[in-house]
Every structure is written in structure tokens, then in C-alpha cells.
Amino acid sequence: MKNLFALFFLELFFVAIASCQSMEEKVQKIHQEVLTVDLHTDTPLKFVNDNFDLTQWHDPKIGGGKIDIPRMEKGGLDAVFFAAFVGQGPNDSLGLMGAYLKANEIFDSVNHIMPGLDGKAEIAWNPADAYRLEKEGKRAIYLGIENGYVLANKVDNVDYFYSRGARYITLCHTKNNDLADSSTDDKGPVHNGISPLGEKVIRRMNELGMMVDMSHASDSAFFDAIRISKAPIIASHSCARAICDNPRNLTDTMLRALAKNGGGVFMCILSDYVKKMPSYSERDSAKAAFRAKHTQWDSYTPEQRRNGIKEWYQLDVDFPPILANVSDVVDHIDHMVKVAGIEHVGIGTDFDGGGGVEGCFDVSEMGNITLELVKRGYSDEDIRKIWGGNFIRVFREVESASRNR
Numbered sequence: 149m150k151n152l153f154a155l156f157f158l159e160l161f162f163v164a165i166a167s168c169q170s171m172e173e174k175v176q177k178i179h180q181e182v183l184t185v186d187l188h189t190d191t192p193l194k195f196v197n198d199n200f201d202l203t204q205w206h207d208p209k210i211g212g213g214k215i216d217i218p219r220m221e222k223g224g225l226d227a228v229f230f231a232a233f234v235g236q237g238p239n240d241s242l243g244l245m246g247a248y249l250k251a252n253e254i255f256d257s258v259n260h261i262m263p264g265l266d267g268k269a270e271i272a273w274n275p276a277d278a279y280r281l282e283k284e285g286k287r288a289i290y291l292g293i294e295n296g297y298v299l300a301n302k303v304d305n306v307d308y309f310y311s312r313g314a315r316y317i318t319l320c321h322t323k324n325n326d327l328a329d330s331s332t333d334d335k336g337p338v339h340n341g342i343s344p345l346g347e348k349v350i351r352r353m354n355e356l357g358m359m360v361d362m363s364h365a366s367d368s369a370f371f372d373a374i375r376i377s378k379a380p381i382i383a384s385h386s387c388a389r390a391i392c393d394n395p396r397n398l399t400d401t402m403l404r405a406l407a408k409n410g411g412g413v414f415m416c417i418l419s420d421y422v423k424k425m426p427s428y429s430e431r432d433s434a435k436a437a438f439r440a441k442h443t444q445w446d447s448y449t450p451e452q453r454r455n456g457i458k459e460w461y462q463l464d465v466d467f468p469p470i471l472a473n474v475s476d477v478v479d480h481i482d483h484m485v486k487v488a489g490i491e492h493v494g495i496g497t498d499f500d501g502g503g504g505v506e507g508c509f510d511v512s513e514m515g516n517i518t519l520e521l522v523k524r525g526y527s528d529e530d531i532r533k534i535w536g537g538n539f540i541r542v543f544r545e546v547e548s549a550s551r552n553r
Contacts, residue, residue, distance in 0.1 A: 171522070178528055179518040183282055183536035185227040186511070187414040187496030188292070188363070188385035191215045192230045194500060195257035197453045202261055203268065211461025214499035214510040217268050220287050223514035227278045227288035227536065229384070230258055232314070233501065234298050236323035236330075244300040251298035255312050258291065271313055275543045278536070292361070292384065295321040296328070301345060306352045315543070316359035316384060319346060319369065328373075329366040331395040341368035347376050354378045357550035359543065363396075363416075363496075370402055379549035380411035380542050385496035385503070387421045388483045394421050400487050407488040412542045414496030415481055418503045422472040422480065431467035438463065474507035478520045481534065490530050494538045 194200035194213050205219060206212025215228065232254040237243040262271065270281055272288035281288040291313040297320070299305040306317070319328040319342075327346035329337040342350070350373060353360050360381045362370045373381050383406065389397035398406070398413055406413055419425055442448075442456050484493045497503040499511060507516045521531050 171519075175515065175519045175522050178522065178531055179224045179515045179535075182528075182532040183227070183278055183540070184225050184514065185229075185278065185494070185536040185539045186225055186499070186514075187229050187382070187494060187539060188231055188294075188416070188501075189215055189228055189497060189499040189503075190231055190233045190294070190501035191228075191499065192232060192254045192258050195261055196254055197450075197457055199454070201264075203265060208504070208510040210465060211458060214497075214504055216511075217265065217287060219510060219512040222512040223510075225287070225511050225514055226282045227272065227290060228511075229290045229292045229316070229496075231292045231294040231318070231384075231501075232298070233294040233321075236295060236297055236321050236325060239297075239301075239326050244297070247295070247298045248300040248305065251293060251309070252312075255291070255309075255314075258289070262289075273313065273315075274547065275540045278540065290315055292316040292318070294318040294361075294364075295325070296346070296349060297321070297325045299327070299349065301326050303345075303348050303352050306349055306356065306358065310356045310358055314358065316361045316382065317349075317353060318361040318363055318384060319349070319365055319373070321364050328369040330364055330369075331366045332364070337366060337368065339369070341366065341372035342376060347372075350376045351378075354546075355550055357547040359546050366395075367399070367402065370398075371405065374405050374409050377409070379546045380409055381406070382411050382542060383413045383496075385416035385418075385498045385501075386413055387416050388480045388487075390487075391480050391483050392421055392423055396421050398484075403484055403488040403492075407492045410542070410545060412492050412494050412538050413484055413488065414494040414539070415477060415484070416496055416498045416503060417472075417477050417505050417508060418498045418501070419469070419472040419505055420502075422505065423476045425470055425472070428467065428470055431463065431469065434463050434467055471509075472505045474505060474516050474520050477505055477508070477517065478524060481521070482524065485530075490533055491538055491541070493534055495535060 202216050206216050208214050232251045234247045234250045269287035269289050272278055272290045278288045293314050296317050320330045322330055322332045324330050324333045324338050327349055328342050329339050350360050360373055360377050361384045362373050362381055363383045363386045387397040389399045
């Protein structure tokens, strides 16, 4: 009898192993076959502020960033948006010119590294490039701008940055600028949405076929953009406010409006926007001390910046962050799909801008999102839409709207 029980449990053990292998093989097959796109990363800051080799595998736990070519290959990421991020400064002539020059420095840095990528990646300009480069076994690098502050209040600069490869502009960041109100400016709104200048910028973006990105914008600015834009808009790295009550996230009303507009929301995996995180006073104090010490960052020499960056990343070693996990991320996706529909949801990690959760801490682990989607019953076609299909549809419709004007 004991032998029979032993055989029975042994058989169950091998069935379980076979089932796990079957699931892993299914997930890997889906993940490799679909076009995978990440709508938002801040990786170019690594090129400007650090000696970062995109062709080498780096350790994200010790300041090695979240993205490089080997880890993109391991994680099966086909295309990525590199954002030229510039933080909000004074809205005066000196601040505006500095932002414009900083954005150009970031674009220059991306162009500078491209020849050294051994043909493993190329700048992408349109929707078709993603599929072409995928077939060639290369990674597609799209360019975007995070913070319309860099336009220096000149509508003509929309054309200029479009010519440099920018295919979306996030109108504002954590503070209000002269285009739009931010969702997180503690001074409150100054335009009650989009300013007249911001409206002109949106109309010019429509004419060029450039995506209007409303992540970081206030609710009023979001709805103004829906009203003003003649093409679908996006939220390149945002979550669902119903799941995590943060002003950076989109309400259900906003999600429904975005769906009606034909646009897309791309799921951010920065823990503070995914889940209310427990307090961590030692880490918060260490970061506050770092900011108090480095108040003259903009005037630092390249060497001082590199040392400062190493010091900043050391905080993650000394005080490891408390993170949300992949299941928490897919809770948001579930909700956004339920409210907006499967055709309007995608992925925008915010890697190298704070993004990264347990189970998907860097780009090498992106297949774990697919694994969780499969576990929850999403079909192959659903996953294709979430990972890249919805982005391609929106991008094509934005380009089509520009041609039909």
C-alpha cells in the first residue's frame, strides 16, 4: 500500500513539473512572437551623466540602470521609447533656454552612442520601423520628450524636435509650466488646464503626427487635451487611480474618455503609483540628506555628476527600496482593461526614472508580466495588443490624422 501511495505522489510530482514546463514554454512562445514595446524610459540620462555602455550587461542593484541591449534581448523587449527628460525650472528666459539646450544635449547623447551599438539597435521614426527592426533582430529605439518646458515657449520648436526624432511630448512634469498644469504642483493650477500656448502646441503636434502625452498632467489639462486634440492622445506612463489613489494616476472617467478618444494608457511600474507603500524613514532621510548636500547639481562638472550619481545609487544598496510586485501591476492592467477596453492599454515602465517592481525590476524580467497575464486568462491576442499592438494602432492613427488635415 505504501508503495502505491509513493507511486501516486511521484506521478503527481511529475505531472506538476510537466505543467510548469508547459506554462513556461507557452509564455516564452507568446512573449517572443508578439511585438513588445515600452512607451517610457529615462535611460538617456545615463548617457549624459555617466559613462554608460549600452552594449554591456549591467547590474541594476548597484546603479547599472534598468536597460541595456543584452538585457533587452534577455527580456524580449523589441522597442523602447527613450525620453529626453528635463526637470521643471524657472519659466524665465534663462530657465527656458537652459531646458532647450539640455534637451538637445540628451538627443545628441543618444545619437552619439548609436554607431557603437554594433548594429543591434536603430533609431525608429514610424510604426513600420518597429516591425522591420524586429524582423532584422534589432531593437527599435524611439525618442520622446518628457516636459514641454524644453520647447522654450516656441511652437516652432515642436517642428525642430520632431525633425530630431521626437514622436511624443509629455506636456508637463511634476510642476506647472507655460503649457499645462501638472497633477502634482503643490502651488495649485495656474491655467486651470491647458494654456493658450499649450493649445497651439497640441495643434501643431497634430499637424506633424506627433503623439500628445498627458502623463503627469492635471485632470483639467487631460480633459482639455481630449477636447483640443484632433488625434488620439496617450498617457505614456500612468496607472489607475481606483487601484492606487495618486493624483498622477487616471480616474475611471479619464480612462473612459481616453478610450472614446481612441488613445492609450501605458502602465507605469513605479511602485509609488502602483500601490500605497509603507513608510521607510531611514531611506527617506538619506535621500533628503543627499538633496540637501547636492543643491548645485546644474553647475557640477561631469566628474562631480558621476560621483553624485554613484552616491545616489549607493542609497539603494544601503537602503533597499520596498517595492510593489508584478501581480500588483497586473491588478492595474485588469482594471484599466475593464474600464477602457483591451484596445487601449499598454506598458510604459518608467525604467531609469524610478520604475521597477519585484519580479520586473529591470528589462531582463519583462517576460514576467506576460506570465502573469497568461495566468489570469488573457488570450494571445489580448497580450499582443497590450504589449505593442495598441501602441502601433494609436501611432498609426495619429499619423493618419496629420495626413488627413
